Amino acid sequence: MASDLRLSRYARERPGRGRPLHQFLTGATAGDAITTQAMILCRWLRELGFRSDLYAQHIHESVQNDVQPLFNWRPTRRENQAIYHHSIGSDVPARLQEHGIRLVLVHHNVTPAHFFTHVDPAWAQRAHLGAQQLRDLRPHVDLALADSAFNELELRDAGYADTGVLPIVLDAAQYDLLDNPVLAAQLDATGPTLLFVGRLAPNKKQEDLIKLLYCYRRFRPGAQLVLVGDRWDMGYDGWVERLAAELDLAEAVTLTGKVSQQEMVTYYRHADLYVSMSEHEGFGKPLVESMYLGLPILAYAAASVPYTLGEAGVKVHKKDFERLAELADILITDRELRERLIAAQRQRVQQFLEAQVRLKFHDFLDRALV
Numbered sequence: 001m002a003s004d005l006r007l008s009r010y011a012r013e014r015p016g017r018g019r020p021l022h023q024f025l026t027g028a029t030a031g032d033a034i035t036t037q038a039m040i041l042c043r044w045l046r047e048l049g050f051r052s053d054l055y056a057q058h059i060h061e062s063v064q065n066d067v068q069p070l071f072n073w074r075p076t077r078r079e080n081q082a083i084y085h086h087s088i089g090s091d092v093p094a095r096l097q098e099h100g101i102r103l104v105l106v107h108h109n110v111t112p113a114h115f116f117t118h119v120d121p122a123w124a125q126r127a128h129l130g131a132q133q134l135r136d137l138r139p140h141v142d143l144a145l146a147d148s149a150f151n152e153l154e155l156r157d158a159g160y161a162d163t164g165v166l167p168i169v170l171d172a173a174q175y176d177l178l179d180n181p182v183l184a185a186q187l188d189a190t191g192p193t194l195l196f197v198g199r200l201a202p203n204k205k206q207e208d209l210i211k212l213l214y215c216y217r218r219f220r221p222g223a224q225l226v227l228v229g230d231r232w233d234m235g236y237d238g239w240v241e242r243l244a245a246e247l248d249l250a251e252a253v254t255l256t257g258k259v260s261q262q263e264m265v266t267y268y269r270h271a272d273l274y275v276s277m278s279e280h281e282g283f284g285k286p287l288v289e290s291m292y293l294g295l296p297i298l299a300y301a302a303a304s305v306p307y308t309l310g311e312a313g314v315k316v317h318k319k320d321f322e323r324l325a326e327l328a329d330i331l332i333t334d335r336e337l338r339e340r341l342i343a344a345q346r347q348r349v350q351q352f353l354e355a356q357v358r359l360k361f362h363d364f365l366d367r368a369l370v
Contacts, residue, residue: 015365016050020076023052023083026090028067029060031258033285034085034108037147037168039066041083044358048365057090075099081142081370086110087282089129093137104368105137105144106166109151109282109304115203120234134158143368148283150304164364168283169357170349175292179266187270191222192332195271195295197264197286198278199230200237200255205300207243208277208319214247215325226254228267268293272332276300277319284308288352291345296331296338298324312348314341 023042028035038054045052054067070092082101084092087108096103110130116123135158138144144160146152147168155163187193194213198204206227213225231237237255244253259267268274274290276299281287287308290297297313299305306315314331316324331338350356 015369016045016048016052019050020079021045021050021052021081021083021369022073022079023054023085024070024073024092024096025054025056025067025085026088026092027058027060028054028056028063030062031261033168033283034087035063035067036171037106038083038085040169040171040354041361044361048362057092070095075101081368084137086134086137087130089126089131089133093133097140101140102370103137103141104364105141105155105160107134107144107146107151107155109148109154109280110134111201111203111280111282115201115280116234119202119236123234142370143364145364148304149307151282162367164360164367166360166364167352167357168285168288169354170285170288170292170352172292172353174261175265175289177262177265179269180260180262183263183266184270187267190224192216192220192224192273192329193271194223194225194273194275194328195228195267196226196275197228197267197289199232200227200240201232201234202236203280204276204278206236206240206277208300208321209275210240210243210247210249210253211321212275212277212324212328213249213252215321216328217249217252218325220329224252224254225249226256226267226271228256228259228264231255231257264289265293268295271295273298273328275328276305278302278305281305281308287313288349291349292352294342294346296341297345298328298331310348310351312341312345 023038025038042052042054055070055073056067057070059067080102082096083104084096085106085108088110110127113124113127138159144155144163145166146155149165152163152165196209200206209225216223244250268289274295274297280303283304287297291312299313299315301315301317
């Protein structure tokens with residue numbers, strides 16, 4: 001109650017008073033965690049009286065009515081600060097520096113280049129640039145925020161002194177949806193379903209989930225693996241499919257590509273276990289989605305995963321797939337253990353809901369605005 005009163009009092013004061021405070025991203029697309037976060041912040045800023053729009057260098061048609069092209073931006077005389085979401089090397093920092101704009105930096109992590117060196121050298125080069133730009137931006141930043149404690153450590157390693165953590169917020173209204181009945185029936189009719197959500201990318205290690213499924217089907221022959229996410233354009237998805245075929249798992253592995261929000265929620269609700277072997281997550285929003293929707297989590301404890309899960313979920317530090325398959329089966333079949341896991345996850349997820357994150361955002365605005 002006290003938090004709600006504080007929030008409404010801050011909103012009534014409308015400290016923006018028409019002041020421009022725009023946000024800038026490298027790329028924007030529907031369903032992307034960074035884009036979604038920026039849109040939520042945009043709503044909060046407007047409710048506080050700021051003039052706030054979104055600008056991006058690359059804009060997918062799915063959000064072209066909500067995001068403006070970067071080079072359409074022309075700063076006004078009142079405009080001296082902006083919010084920049086950093087995730088990969090791009091032209092955005094140079095554009096902002098060209099106009100002498102001071103920044104509130106939101107660091108979403110740059111996936112290390114070595115994951116892409118042998119898959120997409122151009123993307124690896126952009127990753128190298130992103131790491132360098134993070135350091136080069138330091139003199140232009142008034143406050144450096146990270147979306148996870150893991151990313152805050154990166155900020156400090158890059159020399160930033162004034163930092164904070166603003167988590168990715170989960171908009172509950174986007175998840176309190178009815179199931180897709182046809183999809184729900186299909187999932188309920190199959191054997192145990194392992195789920196992973198995230199674009200097909202080398203750092204997310206969907207290949208290791210294929211190996212886990214191979215071991216799991218030795219004693220659960222009907223087990224299925226569903227990989228929800230953008231197939232991207234670097235060919236890694238084809239490699240994953242070929243691996244599944246070589247292991248005689250082609251019929252047991254589904255690569256969905258992008259799905260609707262209703263379909264994604266249905267997958268979470270009707271899967272039996274969320275599994276992640278990802279070796280680099282800057283935040284891991286699907287972990288939060290799983291916690292909110294009551295799906296137990298088994299995850300490799302790399303990068304931000306331990307920070308996002310906290311004391312929730314089951315975290316492992318070694319990829320012994322035979323033992324992981326046995327552990328997965330315990331998490332699926334032991335009802336008492338499963339309920340304890342779900343309860344701990346539901347407690348943890350409260351830290352990522354709007355009321356909590358918005359209060360932090362208001363505090364950071366107080367610190368950052370000049």
